[in-house]
Amino acid sequence: MAAVVARSPPMPGRSTPPPHLLNATSRNSPAAVPNKHIPICPTGPAPALQLETPPSSPPSKLSxxxxxxxxxxxxxxxxxxxxxxxxxxxxxxxxxxxxxxxxxxxxxxxxxxxxxxxxxxxxxxxxxxxxxxxxxxxxxxxxxxxxxxxxxxxxxxxxxxxxxxxxxxxxxxxxxxxxxxxxxxxxxxxxxxxxxxxxxxxxxxxxxxxxxxxxxxxxxxxxxxxxxxxxxxxxxxxxxxxxxxxxxxxxxxxxxxxxxxxxxxxxxxxxxxxxGNVADFFYWERYEMCVMSKASEISQNVFLGPTPDPAIDSGCFSEQTFDLLIEASDMAHVPDTMLLRKSRSILERSNRRGPLHMEFPSSGNIMSPSWSHAEVDGLMDMCKWIYELANPQETKQSRRKKSGGDEDIEMTDIARSRKILIHCTDGYTESSLLGLAYFMYAEGLPVHEAWVQLHRDKGRNFFAYPQDVSLLTSIQPRILQDSPRFNDSVLHISEPQWLPRIDGSLPSRILPYMYLGNLGHANNPELLRELGITRVLSVGEAISWPEELKKKLDWPDENLMMVDRVQDNGVDPLWDEFERCLKFIEAGKLEGGATLVHCRVGVSRSATICIAEVMNELGLSFPRAYCFVRARRLNVIIQPHLRFTYELLKWEEYQRQRRNEPLRRELEWATIAREIALMNKPYSR
Incomplete structure (x- = not known):
């Protein structure tokens, strides 16, 4: 198979084409998005334990x-x-x-x-x-x-x-x-x-x-x-x-x-x-990721987003002009006070052109409990420094109040607030530690509230490592005491039961009313309630909620649905369940809530249902709906197997028929399968 590199067309509505690799092989593979991986997808019980085969997809097994x-x-x-x-x-x-x-x-x-x-x-x-x-x-x-x-x-x-x-x-x-x-x-x-x-x-x-x-x-x-x-x-x-x-x-x-x-x-x-005349999976995944992780403001003048790429129009990320770009990188060290002071001086120069670039250690690099006091001091100094740049007037007034108006304030020369972007390659992984820590500091929030508000209220999709959760939980008292929003009540907050039970990841928000997740997410109902999820659709894997917890949360039975006897084995079909599942999801949408769709890992059976809903709701072809969901599953790569993928192509036929549109596939089966294989190759073990 030949290695291929192609120059891509502009993003829709953009003027500058982003360079990326197309149809690459082991001799020249596309650069994998950091920390993404293909999970192992269990095929269910051994063949001998499967006593009968589920019915075939319509219209008929004999047709x-x-x-x-x-x-x-x-x-x-x-x-x-x-x-x-x-x-x-x-x-x-x-x-x-x-x-x-x-x-x-x-x-x-x-x-x-x-x-x-x-x-x-x-x-x-x-x-x-x-x-x-x-x-x-x-x-x-x-x-x-x-x-x-x-x-x-x-x-x-x-x-x-x-x-x-x-x-x-x-x-x-x-x-x-x-x-x-x-x-x-x-x-x-x-x-x-x-x-x-x-x-x-x-x-x-x-x-x-x-x-x-x-x-x-x-x-x-x-x-x-x-x-x-x-x-x-x-x-x-x-x-x-x-x-x-x-x-x-x-x-x-x-x-x-x-x-x-x-x-x-x-x-x-x-x-x-x-x-741009032929749908391309690499291109559309990148486009959907760009749209999903577009830079947005999480606190006054501070933004989270992907690393700005000169080859892509900046409008794909944010229309904001930034004064300071802080990249979360595996190679970076925690800045010391001398570097922060020097960087501030550079920002204050009147003849400076373009944003100032800085680095900070990426998520997962400050390990608990082995972290040093110097690392935590550096994290706190960084949060404080960012806040002073983003909120200079408030900071100056606060310092004068504390000093009785007599202190010589270093910040008197800062004439205006600075717009700051905390960024990383994908916009949601390496930057999550600094983003969460700063959000806690700037808004005076404990880690569990920062976690939920950043996702639910600020609309950010992000992934944090378990060690980040442990670190932020450990240093939470110091973050809150140093916060400009400090009040005594935040020091007496009990940790919610759902926080220790998450592995760093939240369910993936695919649409405002539909999440995709795994069995662990489904068995954490307190977390689901915090995220505004009111329904659970279990595809082949049953949840195990204690009855008393179910009563305590007042979760109605009709808001739980189980699709039984569907293993991820390449034999059991899902087509027969599409309509029933989508009606259940639609009911949650009409109620103003959201539905979690899950299986065991959250990449095959449940991803198939989510793709079917995206095709139904947004009118997308299968290739585009696949990339839409794949980009929003964040660090885990969706893996519907061959039969599910084929059924989704048949679902596209049915969607067009239902909309009284002539059948016309965007790509043929062989091309779709080939492109999926090439997309996954960089992540294969």
């Missing part, structure tokens, strides 16, 4: 959808190029028509293509034993499948990339028999998240169109097309398919012509710039 294509028969829109091996040519106009036709075809029902799509290698006994108990002849290629795969000669997808194009080595063997397809089904291990094999599997049931750009010669494209055609013939013979069931075409128009005449087919132009 078969046949996918038609205008590239078959091949001579309908194409011309024969040679017959040994059989090759055909196709023009740009016919290519555009063929792709458009494919996008309007309903996908086969999940029962038609699963478990085949999971990857069933003849030697993989674990995978076979799990699925063959549920289905006979599961290794046979499903009937009715027909797609289109586009392959670019040379495999350089960093420029001149058509919609959904893949490199030759994602499809063809590089061994002794180079005229054969890759054996893409894994030979060992068990997984229901084999997204990386989908492009190859679908290529074997596709008409394949080969093209080149101005850097490749026609002879290279012809040679590649012949290899693919021979691989198709070998595949047909091996699987008992009729000869020329699927065919190979050569695009006989130049890429430049396609780019000019059919720009909607071009993902990356000949200059290596993303056109």
């Amino acid at each position: 078969t959808i046949e996918t038609s294509s205008i590239t078959y028969p091949p001579t309908t829109y194409g011309s024969e190029f040679c017959n040994d091996p059989p090759l055909f040519t196709i023009g740009a106009q016919r290519l555009a028509q063929a792709l458009d036709h494919l996008a309007t075809q309903p996908l086969p029902n999940p029962e038609q293509v699963f478990p085949w799509l999971h990857g069933l290698h003849a030697e993989n006994q674990i995978q076979l034993n799990f699925f063959t108990n549920r289905r006979k002849s599961v290794r046979k290629i499903p009937k009715g499948l027909r797609s289109i795969t586009i392959v670019k000669t040379g495999g350089n997808l960093s420029s001149s990339k058509l919609k959904g194009a893949i490199a030759p080595d994602e499809l063809l063997s590089r061994g002794p028999d180079e005229n054969s397809f890759i054996e893409c089904d894994p030979k060992d291990g068990f997984s229901v998240r084999n997204f990386q094999i989908q492009a190859c599997k679908f290529a074997m049931v596709s008409d394949i169109i080969v093209y080149g750009d101005e850097k490749t010669s026609p002879s290279e494209t012809i040679a590649l097309a012949k290899r693919i055609s021979k691989a198709q013939r070998q595949h047909e013979a091996r699987h008992g398919l009729a000869r020329c069931s699927f065919n190979t075409f050569i695009l006989n128009d130049s890429f430049v012509h396609v780019q000019d005449a059919y720009p909607e087919l071009v993902g990356i132009d000949s200059k290596g710039t993303m056109t």
Whole structure:
């Protein structure tokens, strides 16, 4: 697979394109967002314990959808190029028509293509034993499948990339028999998240169109097309398919012509710039993260947000102009008083241009109970220093009052308040320790109130490490005593029961009325009430609330819903539950509350329901809804498995039908699966 770097188009409504990596592989992977990770998703009970399989997705287990294509028969829109091996040519106009036709075809029902799509290698006994108990002849290629795969000669997808194009080595063997397809089904291990094999599997049931750009010669494209055609013939013979069931075409128009005449087919132009005409997962995840973590004011003149990127228009973060940027970094040290004094002097210079840049240790770097007094002193000095810059008049008046008006105040030269941004790469992880500590100091709040108010009232999504919770709890008396909002009552506040039971993370706010979380969040009802969550939707995992606590909180039974017998095993469907779950979430919205949707880890079953609701509520396609939810799950990467992902694509069909819109997928299944695999690769263990 080829490593690819592309220049992306401007964010919607922005003027400057953000640089990022597209379709990268291990040779050139995109930089992972710090501290994100892919959790292990348990598949539920062992196969022997699953006594029966849940019903299939509608419309019927027996219904078969046949996918038609205008590239078959091949001579309908194409011309024969040679017959040994059989090759055909196709023009740009016919290519555009063929792709458009494919996008309007309903996908086969999940029962038609699963478990085949999971990857069933003849030697993989674990995978076979799990699925063959549920289905006979599961290794046979499903009937009715027909797609289109586009392959670019040379495999350089960093420029001149058509919609959904893949490199030759994602499809063809590089061994002794180079005229054969890759054996893409894994030979060992068990997984229901084999997204990386989908492009190859679908290529074997596709008409394949080969093209080149101005850097490749026609002879290279012809040679590649012949290899693919021979691989198709070998595949047909091996699987008992009729000869020329699927065919190979050569695009006989130049890429430049396609780019000019059919720009909607071009993902990356000949200059290596993303056109924005083709949905891209990396781009949309970054865009949604930018929107979600946009800088906002948490206290007078002090903001939290992501690190401003010169390559992205500043409007994506905040329209504010900052005087001081404080970056939370793993490499930073706690500033001493001399550095703070020097930095203040720099800020006071009348000829200074641009914001002053400073660093502070990131979240999780000041460890409790091993932290030193110097580190805590530095944290307190930093909070105090920020407050004085943000509130100079209030600070000056306070000092004069304490000194009886006689003290020589150092701050008399500060003529105006300074706007300060506390930032980190993602806008919500490394900066949370300093952000929380400052919010406690500036507003005179104990840690549990600061935690909730920063999220609920200030609208900030953030992640803090357990050691941050421990540290802030330990030094809370000192923060409150030093606070300009100090009063005696804050020193007599008892710790709420929910605080020790959180691991640093709050449930993820996906929409104002819908949260996504794990079983631990669901079993902390006091926390849920603090966040304004009034309903709990349990997907496959039951909550365990003491009955007396349930009565104490006055939580009605009708505000709890359980979706039973749905394991994260690649077999149990969720489609049948979509409508019921979304009605439950809608009822909470109408009541003015919020619903927590959870499973065990909060990344697969519950994430699937949340994506379905985002598609339903915002009218987004699956690729865009997936990125919307993925960005808002913060440090945990959502992982709906292959079947859930496929069901969500079918849900998109249903949504369009319900809105009386014609069916037209934004991206095909193979492309979606490939992009998800590439997005997750930097985080894989």
